Amino acid sequence: xxxxxxxxxxxxxxxxxxxxxxxxxxxxxxxxxxxxxxxxxxxxxxxxxxxxxxxxxxxxxxxxxxxxxxxxxxxxxxxxxxxxxxxxxxxxxxxxxxxxxxxxxxxxxxxxxxxxxxxxxxxxxxxxxxxxxxxxxxxxxxxxxxxxxxxxxxxxxxxxxxxxxxxxxxxxxxxxxxxxxxxxxxxxxxxxxxxxxxxxxxxxxxxxxxxxxxxxxxxxxxxxxxxxxxxxxxxxxxxxxxxxxxxxxxxxxxxxxxxxxxxxxxxxxxxxxxxxxxxxxxxxxxxxxxxxxxxxxxxxxxxxxxxxxxxxxxxxxxxxxxxxxxxxxx
Amino acid sequence: xxxxxxxxxxxxxxxxxxxxxxxxxxxxxxxxxxxxxxxxxxxxxxxxxxxxxxxxxxxxxxxxxxxxxxxxxxxxxxxxxxxxxxxxxxxxxxxxxxxxxxxxxxxxxxxxxxxxxxxxxxxxxxxxxxxxxxxxxxxxxxxxxxxxxxxxxxxxxxxxxxxxxxxxxxxxxxxxxxxxxxxxxxxxxxxxxxxxxxxxxxxxxxxxxxxxxxxxxxxxxxxxxxxxxxxxxxxxxxxxxxxxxxxxxxxxxxxxxxxxxxxxxxxxxxxxxxxxxxxxxxxxxxxxxxxxxxxxxxxxxxxxxxxxxxxxxxxxxxxxxxxxxxxxxxxxxxxxxxxxxxxxxxxxxxxxxxxxxxxxxxxxxxxxxxxxxxxxxxxxxxxxxxxxxxxxxxxxxxxxxxxxxxxxxxxxxxxxxxxxxxxxxxxxxxxxxxxxxxxxxxxxxxxxxxxxxx
Numbered sequence: 133x134x135x136x137x138x139x140x141x142x143x144x145x146x147x148x149x150x151x152x153x154x155x156x157x158x159x160x161x162x163x164x165x166x167x168x169x170x171x172x173x174x175x176x177x178x179x180x181x182x183x184x185x186x187x188x189x190x191x192x193x194x195x196x197x198x199x200x201x202x203x204x205x206x207x208x209x210x211x212x213x214x215x216x217x218x219x220x221x222x223x224x225x226x227x228x229x230x231x232x233x234x235x236x237x238x239x240x241x242x243x244x245x246x247x248x249x250x251x252x253x254x255x256x257x258x259x260x261x262x263x264x265x266x267x268x269x270x271x272x273x274x275x276x277x278x279x280x281x282x283x284x285x286x287x288x289x290x291x292x293x294x295x296x297x298x299x300x301x302x303x304x305x306x307x308x309x310x311x312x313x314x315x316x317x318x319x320x321x322x323x324x325x326x327x328x329x330x331x332x333x334x335x336x337x338x339x340x341x342x343x344x345x346x347x348x349x350x351x352x353x354x355x356x357x358x359x360x361x362x363x364x365x366x367x368x369x370x371x372x373x374x375x376x377x378x379x380x381x382x383x384x385x386x387x388x389x390x391x392x393x394x395x396x397x398x399x400x401x402x403x404x405x406x407x408x409x410x411x412x413x414x415x416x417x418x419x420x421x422x423x424x425x426x427x428x429x430x431x432x433x434x435x436x437x438x439x440x441x442x443x444x445x446x447x448x449x450x451x452x453x454x455x456x457x458x459x460x461x462x
Numbered sequence: 463x464x465x466x467x468x469x470x471x472x473x474x475x476x477x478x479x480x481x482x483x484x485x486x487x488x489x490x491x492x493x494x495x496x497x498x499x500x501x502x503x504x505x506x507x508x509x510x511x512x513x514x515x516x517x518x519x520x521x522x523x524x525x526x527x528x529x530x531x532x533x534x535x536x537x538x539x540x541x542x543x544x545x546x547x548x549x550x551x552x553x554x555x556x557x558x559x560x561x562x563x564x565x566x567x568x569x570x571x572x573x574x575x576x577x578x579x580x581x582x583x584x585x586x587x588x589x590x591x592x593x594x595x596x597x598x599x600x601x602x603x604x605x606x607x608x609x610x611x612x613x614x615x616x617x618x619x620x621x622x623x624x625x626x627x628x629x630x631x632x633x634x635x636x637x638x639x640x641x642x643x644x645x646x647x648x649x650x651x652x653x654x655x656x657x658x659x660x661x662x663x664x665x666x667x668x669x670x671x672x673x674x675x676x677x678x679x680x681x682x683x684x685x686x687x688x689x690x691x692x693x694x695x696x697x698x699x700x701x702x703x704x705x706x707x708x709x710x711x712x713x714x715x716x717x718x719x720x721x722x723x724x725x726x727x728x729x730x731x732x733x734x735x736x737x738x739x740x741x742x743x744x745x746x747x748x749x750x751x752x753x754x755x756x757x758x759x760x761x762x763x764x765x766x767x768x769x770x771x772x773x774x775x776x777x778x779x780x781x782x783x784x785x786x787x788x789x790x791x792x793x794x795x796x797x798x799x800x801x802x803x804x805x806x807x808x809x810x811x812x813x814x815x816x817x818x819x820x821x822x823x824x825x826x827x828x829x830x831x832x833x834x835x836x837x838x839x840x841x842x843x844x845x846x847x848x849x850x851x852x853x854x855x856x857x858x859x860x861x862x863x864x865x866x867x868x869x870x871x872x873x874x875x876x877x878x879x880x881x882x883x884x885x886x887x888x889x890x891x892x893x894x895x896x897x898x899x900x901x902x903x904x905x906x907x908x909x910x911x912x913x914x915x916x
Contacts, residue, residue, distance in 0.1 A: 299745045301753065323743045323891050410556060411888040414895055430560030432881050 192446065199443045203436025216440035225416055225424055235326040236417035240424045247333055247397040247420070248452075255337045256389055259344025263352055264378065266345075276345060283342035291406030294335040298322050298407075305331065325417035328408060332418055336403055340396065344389045351385035352378070390456050398449050401426065421445050518547040519819050522573035523806075524554045528774030529767060532839035539835045540826045546819050555579055555876075562811075566592040571811035574820040575827070580628065580872070581879030583809045587627030594810040594817065597626045599825050605630055605845050629828045632842035633805035635861050636689050636873075638790035639677070639761040640768055646787070651760075653789035657730075660792055664739045667760035675741035677734075678759035679894060680750035687743065687890040688875050688883075690763040691731065692802050697791040699726045701800030701869035708874050710915045718911035719904075727893075727903055735899045743894055748775060755781060765804065766861045770841040783857060800869035804876065805845060878914065885913035 202212040220226055227239040236243065262279065266272040282290070298321035300306045310318030321331040355378065363373045379386075401422035404412065410427060412419025421441060429438030525533050530552065537548040551573060553561070558578055565571055566586065586592040646652065649670055654660040667676040680686040696704045699722060706716030707723065716723060734740060741759055744750040751771055754762045762768070772781045793799050808827065810820045826832045833844040834853045843862045844853075851859055875883040889906045896902045 295745055299749070300742050301744065302746070302749055320742045320745060322745045323895050325892065325895065409884070409887075411884040413888070413891075415888055415892040426560070427881065427884070430564075431884065433563060 195439045195442050195446075198435050198439035201436055203434040203438070205433050209436075212436065216436040217444070220437055220440045220444065225412075225419060226421075236329050237325065237412075237415050237419060240412075240416075240419050240421045243329060243419060244398060244400070244421050246329065247336075247400060248394065250330075251333050251336055251340070251397055252390065252393050254334075255340045255393060256344050256386070258337065258341045259346075259389070260348050260379075260382070260386075262341070262345045263348035264374070266349070267352055276342075276349065279345055280342035282339040283346075285339065287339065287402040288406050290336070290339045291403040294332060294403065295322055295407045297335060298327075298331045322408060323414050325414045328413045328418040332404060332407055336400075339403070340393065343392070347385055347389055348382065351382050355381050387456065391453055394452050394456065395449060398445060398452065518549050519575065519816055519823055520549050520551060520573040521575045521577075521823065522551050522553045522558070523577040524552065526552050528770045529841070532770060532841060533836070535839060536827070536832060536835045540823055540832070543826070544819075544822055546822065548823065558582075562586070562592075566590070566811065566813065569813050571813040573811070574814040574816050575808055575810055575823050577631070577806055577808045578628075579876045579879070580807050581877055583628040583807060585879065587809075588623050588625060592812050593627045594812055594814070594820075595625050595627065596629060596810065596821075596824060597624075599821060600626045600629050600828065602626070604828075604847050606847050628807050628809035629824060630845045631806040631808055631827050632833050632836045632844055633803050634765040634767050634841065635843055635865060636693065636763075636765045636802045636804065637861060637864055638693065638788050639763050640786060640788045641761050642755070642757075642785045643787050644785050645757055645760065653787070654792050656792050657794070661734075664734070664737070664760075668739070670760070672757060673760060674753075674758050676739045676759065677761045677763065678741045678750050678754045679743040680747045680754075680762065680764070685875075685887060686747070686750075686763065687894055688886055689765070689802070689873075691890055692871075692874050693763060693791060694730050695723070695726055695874075696800040696802060696869075696871055698730050698794060698797065699723060700797040701871055702798070704800055704802075704871050704874065708872060708877050710878070712916070714914060718907045718914070724903070724907060727907065728900065731893075732899045732903060735894065735896075740894060743891060747771075751775060752777065766843065766858065767841040769857060786857065788861075798869055800871040801865060802873055803843070803865065803870045804873040880913070880915035882910075882913045882915060886910055 199216050200211060200213060201209050201216075203209065203216070224230070225237075225239060226241050228237050228242075229239075231238055232242075238246075262276075266275055269275070285293070297303045298305050300318065300320040303321070305321060306318045309315075317327070319327070321327040359377050359381075360373060363377055368376070399422055400420050404418055404420050404423055405426070408414075408418045410423065410431060412423050412427075422445065425438050425441035425445065428434050428441060521537065523530075523533060530550065534550060537550060540546070541548055553572070555578065558576070559582065561572065562576070562578070562582070563586075583593060587595075641653075649666070651663060651666060654663050664676040667673055677690075679690075692704065695707065699716075703716055703722060703726070707714060707718065709715075741750075744753075748771075750759075750762070751768075752775055753759060755772065755775075755777065764771075769783045769786060772783065772786075775781070790799070790801070808824065810817070810824055814820045828846065830846055830848045833846045833849050836842050837844050837849065837858065838853045838855070840855045840858055843858065843865070851862075854862060875886045878886075889909050893899050893902060893906050
């Protein structure tokens with residue numbers, strides 16, 4: 133189908149606005165085709181650009197700008213260079229080297245890194261594994277729907293559920309360990325500094341696995357079954373089929389899941405806030421960067437420090453996403 | 463076009479995909495229907511006459527459930543008297559702290575009368591001009607709780623300017639450890655009068671079959687731990703130490719790292735933690751309350767609202783509140799103890815569009831009639847001079863009378879402000895769950911002191 137055909141489709145859209153727009157562009161015989169196309173593009177482009185400038189670019193630049201000025205309550209808001217960034221990085225709430233390697237609090241930066249290091253691979257491979265084993269199962273869509281419920285659940289509700297799951301006496305997690313005789317884990321995970329962070333990360337796997345399951349399931353349908361059948365006929369082992377056929381062909385899908393999960397983990401806020409409160413849990417043992425930013429901004433009312441954390445978070449998100457994209461696309 | 467045309471059932475052979483006419487017609491019909499409905503609704507909204515909306519005030523407070531149910535009759539009494547409707551909205555202090563400054567910056571307010579901690583009201587009074595001056599509505603000498611030593615702390619919210627920015631409503635007392643008389647009778651226990659007796663009582667409770675720990679630690683968010691800590695400070699450091707700690711770095715007369723404060727923690731709290739006398743901090747307060755009432759724990763440090771809470775649990779059979787008893791920590795010779803009285807403070811934001819009505823409601827809530835209506839619901843203690851003792855339910859009158867002759871103290875972490883409260887709670891949770899509380903104590907006290915605002 134040529135380009136004209138596609139435009140023909142657009143013309144058939146039941147939108148009076150689009151019809152009028154196209155007829156307006158075409159209704160000037162003196163205007164060249166190239167010029168009409170440019171004008172048309174501009175008409176579609178300008179509103180989006182304006183929206184992006186006012187609601188994305190300007191706030192981002194303003195946030196970066198704020199990070200260079202003192203935001204201490206009662207201060208005059210004078211230019212302070214990189215002072216806010218220095219204060220954030222040197223704050224034990226950000227990096228708590230004293231407690232390395234364990235137990236928490238290790239600082240928000242390292243906690244976010246732990247989220248990425250633990251939550252990303254588990255939810256990714258759990259989703260892939262479930263998608264593979266449920267591929268040819270009857271009634272798989274019902275099972276997938278149940279698993280996807282975690283993803284549909286608002287994260288605020290997810291945080292509340294996690295809070296109760298991890299509570300001693302009523303939560304299934306401590307009760308399970310109590311049942312099998314591991315008394316050291318039959319405690320309130322929400323207040324135990326050694327356990328809170330891990331509890332939230334593993335609990336969040338349940339909330340997020342549905343996403344990778346659904347995306348991988350969709351991806352698997354795009355791989356012709358002939359590939360798998362041919363490999364089976366040749367006597368290839370299931371693991372070799374997975375690593376040599378399924379996984380490489382799912383690379384673009386994996387890319388999407390990794391990027392989306394990375395963004396989720398770097399921006400994680402709601403689950404932690406609801407489960408452990410604005411202080412990030414006992415001694416800040418489950419604190420994360422977004423929560424730290426919230427505290428700086430809306431409890432301490434220090435706009436400079438909050439903006440510095442926000443800028444760092446944006447930079448890290450950009451860097452991580454670009455890195456993954458470059459590696460995966462190569 | 464290949465696959466998509468065929469898959470769609472359209473004509474094969476490379477021609478453009480043409481949507482079925484019927485599909486397009488349906489789409490247009492649906493769009494027209496939706497647009498028609500929207501336009502019709504909008505037209506109806508403007509054309510059809512509506513009854514004149516009665517003026518309604520919005521009051522924001524922290525109470526939910528049974529506590530809210532005990533407050534709504536007060537608002538109903540005000541409405542009956544003035545004809546002004548009042549809507550109550552629940553926002554806890556943790557939610558208001560970030561919300562109000564951003565609303566105020568935009569010259570907006572989510573409520574016309576707002577209950578909030580004193581540190582916030584003071585900070586947004588004269589300094590930022592976000593709070594209405596209520597000096598003409600409040601007469602400080604009308605308010606008194608306990609002895610004169612604590613009265614200044616419970617007065618309406620003032621700053622150095624002499625203006626009054628907020629008023630004190632009723633309040634709650636945090637008198638000590640609650641227990642069930644039936645539990646004590648069944649196990650031959652009695653309230654302690656000395657520290658040694660207190661330790662002995664804890665040991666006796668611990669030995670009872672089915673008891674998980676002598677004292678339940680409720681609500682993992684942190685405030686019950688801070689309340690019990692304040693009680694230890696007010697008893698074994700005395701009212702003067704509690705008052706000395708309540709302030710910013712300029713006004714503090716005692717620091718958290720001073721030897722006297724450390725001694726209260728090291729000699730009184732830490733030994734109990736090491737002995738396992740406090741339970742694991744439980745996250746949900748309803749869970750802690752239910753388990754304590756059912757005899758899994760012997761004691762619960764809580765405020766005078768515990769009866770209202772118990773009624774809201776929906777236990778079967780309903781809890782007999784006459785079974786409730788309370789005792790404070792045993793006093794030490796030479797130390798004047800204090801009792802924390804958590805007053806409920808309120809203010810009128812400058813950005814209210816109903817200033818006159820808001821002032822009427824404010825005046826009613828601080829009046830004798832308003833406070834009578836509230837204390838009659840249970841769980842509250844009046845702050846207004848002239849409130850009749852006959853308005854109190856039987857148990858509450860005993861709590862109110864227990865304040866007589868005592869040094870009354872404000873809630874410490876509510877008053878200090880800034881990030882102190884969240885740090886205080888977080889650090890105390892760390893102490894309560896530490897495998898080595900004695901070893902961690904100095905670091906925890908240093909972190910608390912570091913969070914005191916400049």
